[in-house]
Every structure is written in C-alpha cells, then in structure tokens.
Amino acid sequence: MSTFATSWLGFVTTDEYRANPQSMNDELQPLGKDAGCMRVYHGVQHEDPEFGYLIPVWPSSESRQTFRESQRNTEVQTVILATKVGTIGEAMGVDFRSNPAPVFEAGIVEVLMVELKDGKTAADIAPYLDEMTSMRGHGVVDGTWGTSDKSDGQIVVVIGWKSIEASLIQAAPNRLTTLPRHTKRL
DSSP states (O other), X not given: OOOEEEEEEEEEEOHHHHHOGGGGHHXXXXXXXXXXXXXXXXXEOSSXXXXXXXXXXXXXXXXXXXXXXXXXXXXXXXXHHHHTEEEEOOOEEEEESSOOHHHHTSSEEEEEXXXXXXXXXXXXXHHHHHHHHHOOBTTEEEEEEEEESSOTTEEEEEEEESOHHHHHHHIIIIITTHHHHHHTTO
C-alpha cells in the first residue's frame, strides 16, 4: 500500500508570522524543489497562536529521510528561522494512508494523537480509524490517519473542517464517539 509521507515541525511563531502566515511562502519555495518535496503546508495553531506547524509532503518516507540527513535541511531551517519563526522543534515523520492534501487545505485542521497500549498495533485500530476518517459532510472536508516514525505505537489522525464553528458544533455529538469507545479495549 502506498503512503503519503510528511514531516511535522512545530515552531514558535513571531508577531510577523501571526499577522500574515502567507508571508513565509517565498522562503518555503526552495523546499518545494528539494528531494522531491511535493508541497509544504504551514499555519498557526488555533488554540495557541504562539505555536505553528510546518508540514512538508514527500513522495515517500525514503525521500523524507534523505532530505532530513542532508545539509540542505539545515540550510532551509536556518533561512526560515532567520526570517519568520522562532525555535523549530524536532521533526516527526507521519506516513498517511491516504492523501492528506484535502485535509491540510481545509479551513481548520484537527489533529488527534493516539498512543497504543503495549502489544497493540496500528492494524488493531485501523477499522475504527478508517470509519472515523471516512465521514464527510456537516462541515467535515476530509480525514486520514497515519503512523509516526518516532514510535510504532503512535498514530496521528487529521480531520479537515470547513470552519472552526463546524468543528465545535459537530465534533462532540457526531464524530468522536466511535474512537474512544473502541480504544478503551486497545
């Protein structure tokens, strides 16, 4: 099965970035040409605008790793740090089961981190995650999930919403009832 490889980098935002996140697009152009990077998404965390996320999408986990180990990775981070953001955290790779682009292009992206109990695998919870991320309508644009390269037991679920209002109205009663009920067994 093909996956969609991403890197997740958290960073401390600056006043300039919070005022206009798109101001960083020019600095990210070179990254799009490096090691086959397909697209770079970034934005401010809604709950705490002091933090933001940078998410390059790679054609494979191998191309992501090649870039991570390259001198170019250090150069790109230096340019970004010097221009728009504060401290950049350690990158986490996530290999999604389906294309995350529609999620990241939605108005709001909800992220859920799942830590599996010892002895459990992503395959054990896959049917429930597939069900949760396949729902559409009522403000949901798209959803997908994937595994982290930091731990076999760490799952990342992303849901794209049309607006923050849609996520707040729909999340509790309709969407998040399936997963918690099943994860207690896992």
